[in-house]
Amino acid sequence: MxxxxxxxxxxxxxxxxxxxxxxxxxxxxxxxxxxxxxxxxxxxxxxxxGIEFEGGAVFNTPKNTSASVSQAEEYAEQASGHDAIVQKLGDGSLRIQVAGIDTDAANTIKNTLADDLKVDSEQINAELVGPSxxxxxxxxxxxxxxxxxxxxxxxxxxxxxxxxxxxxxxxxxxxxxxxxxxxxxxxxxxxxxxxxxxxxxxxxxxxxxxxxxxxxxxxxxxxxxxxxxxxxxxxxxxxxxxxxxxxxxxxxxxxxxxxxxxxxxxxxxxxxxxxxxxxxxxxxxxxxxxxxxxxxxxxxxxxxxxxxLKALRKRVLAKRAQSAAQGETEVHGDDESYEGEPEDAAPAVVGPRNQPASRTRGRGRPSGKRR
CATH class of the missing domain: 1.20.1640.10 (Multidrug efflux transporter AcrB transmembrane domain)
Structure with missing residues (x-):
């Protein structure tokens, strides 16, 4: 283990x-x-x-766009006059989000981005998202x-x-x-x-x-x-x-x-x-x-x-203090389970451990009462 x-x-x-x-x-x-x-x-x-809550437009550029994220962000902010969020995707394309614009502004921004990124405007996919x-x-x-x-x-x-x-x-x-x-x-x-x-x-x-x-x-x-x-x-x-x-x-x-x-x-x-x-x-x-x-x-x-439970805590602490005063080992909460143990139970009387059993014990003894 x-x-x-x-x-x-x-x-x-x-x-x-x-x-x-x-x-x-x-x-x-x-x-x-x-x-x-x-x-x-x-x-x-x-x-x-996000744009889903505020409304706006999302522009997706074609794959392997040469512009960096910072350049695309600058282009989008200049074209829209709003803050833009740009993410570079795994295939090299860019996802540009611009919040708070309508359809006419989205078309204008799309054409401006196409010129700045040196790509065909038809290759840029524009999606309008409403805040509702x-x-x-x-x-x-x-x-x-x-x-x-x-x-x-x-x-x-x-x-x-x-x-x-x-x-x-x-x-x-x-x-x-x-x-x-x-x-x-x-x-x-x-x-x-x-x-x-x-x-x-x-x-x-x-x-x-x-x-x-x-x-x-x-x-x-x-x-x-x-x-x-x-x-x-x-x-x-x-x-x-x-x-x-x-x-x-x-x-x-x-x-x-x-x-x-x-x-x-x-x-x-x-x-x-x-x-x-x-x-x-x-x-x-x-x-x-x-x-x-x-x-x-x-x-x-x-x-x-x-x-x-307040009373229980007082009894437990008092018993631990008494045990400590008598030099006994204090019992903590990480010991064995208490299930089935009556309060203040007396210890069971047990015989010596590992006592060997006698082979002749009990043999030849007559039944009935002892004499």
């Missing part, structure tokens, strides 16, 4: 582990810092809305997002409890805010592909969170009937037991998305791949982070405020 497999097995058994819940204030602070940075970027720079189509997609996306969040909260509140539903909701908002903020800071164009990517990462983030919640729910049954672990201890063990699985699934999901982002979009120049892959890449990473460092520690914080 590989070292990673051994580590995963030891984490699952509780032999090793990292105290994520104890250090939750660090993760909260880091998330708040990243979220504030994303909000500032979104406020100051804003989103670079992008607005319809955006409205449908917002409606779908709202319905999705409502259904998620209702389902988690029924299947688990309202505290887990609230923690999952906070994690989802955390992931969306960071992804949108990164888009604003990087300056990538927001297209319908971006919206598709955002909706996709919500499902992944929620899936990873629910896996940890399910483990936490199973391990906290009858938790108040024992005095060895607090709720935070068990929550931390749930994170550690699913940690390797979460890391593996995240890496496997990020590898093909990274290929789309850096090879498909960066090398081959496929614009739509950039739009989808960046939102997926950032969202998947943020979703994995929030499921481990935000959602479960937040559930532990909310649960520890309950009177029963």
């Amino acid at each position: 590989s070292k990673l497999g051994n580590l995963g097995a030891r984490l699952h058994r509780g032999e090793v582990g990292y105290d994520f819940v104890k250090n939750r204030k660090i993760w909260y602070g880091l998330s708040i810092l990243i979220t504030i940075t994303a909000i500032v970027g979104l406020t100051v720079r804003g989103l670079n809305m 189509w992008g607005e319809q997609i955006a409205n449908k996306a917002w409606q779908g997002l709202g319905i999705f969040l409502v259904l998620v909260v209702i389902y988690l509140a029924i299947a688990f409890e309202w505290r887990m539903a609230l923690a999952a909701f906070v994690a989802l908002i955390h992931d969306i805010t960071i992804t949108v903020g990164i888009y604003a800071l990087v300056g990538f164009e927001v297209t319908p592909g971006t919206v598709i990517g955002l909706l996709t990462i919500l499902g992944y983030s929620l899936y990873d969170t629910v896996v940890v919640f399910d483990s936490l729910k199973e391990q906290t049954k009858d938790i108040t009937k024992q005095t060895r672990w607090t709720y935070s201890d068990v929550a931390n063990r749930s994170i550690n037991s699913t940690l390797v699985r979460s890391v593996n699934t995240t890496v496997v999901a990020l590898l093909p998305v990274a290929g789309l982002l850096f090879i498909g979009g960066g090398v081959l120049g496929a614009g739509m791949l950039n739009d989808i892959s960046l939102s997926l890449f950032v969202g998947l990473a943020a979703g994995a982070y929030s499921s481990i460092f935000i959602a479960t520690p937040l559930v532990a914080d909310l649960k520890e405020r309950e009177p029963q």
Whole structure:
């Protein structure tokens, strides 16, 4: 078995582990810092809305156009009087986007670009895009997002409890805010592909969170009937037991998305791949982070405020302090399961271990009472 497999097995058994819940204030602070940075970027720079949302024209030049991206961008801005976005595609052609122009202006710009690029105007394909189509997609996306969040909260509140539903909701908002903020800071164009990517990462983030919640729910049954672990201890063990699985699934999901982002979009120049892959890449990473460092520690914080679990925590800490004073080994939350152990149970009486069995034991003894 590989070292990673051994580590995963030891984490699952509780032999090793990292105290994520104890250090939750660090993760909260880091998330708040990243979220504030994303909000500032979104406020100051804003989103670079694509032509599908603002309307305009898209010009596609013939293959192997000799002009560079900067030259074509300069030509388009001089011809239109508007900002232009130019992308060089894999076949050597150029994709020039100019927002906020009508049909007459598009024809004039097309002829001017043909002269500047020294190509026939018939070889330049011009497409007009109206803003209404992008607005319809955006409205449908917002409606779908709202319905999705409502259904998620209702389902988690029924299947688990309202505290887990609230923690999952906070994690989802955390992931969306960071992804949108990164888009604003990087300056990538927001297209319908971006919206598709955002909706996709919500499902992944929620899936990873629910896996940890399910483990936490199973391990906290009858938790108040024992005095060895607090709720935070068990929550931390749930994170550690699913940690390797979460890391593996995240890496496997990020590898093909990274290929789309850096090879498909960066090398081959496929614009739509950039739009989808960046939102997926950032969202998947943020979703994995929030499921481990935000959602479960937040559930532990909310649960520890309950009177029963507050009392349990006091009993556990008192028992540990008593054990430490008596010089006994302190029992932590990463030890064996407490299921079936009654509170303050007395240790079972067992005989000496490895005692050899006598071959003559029990032979020749008459049945009935001993004399």
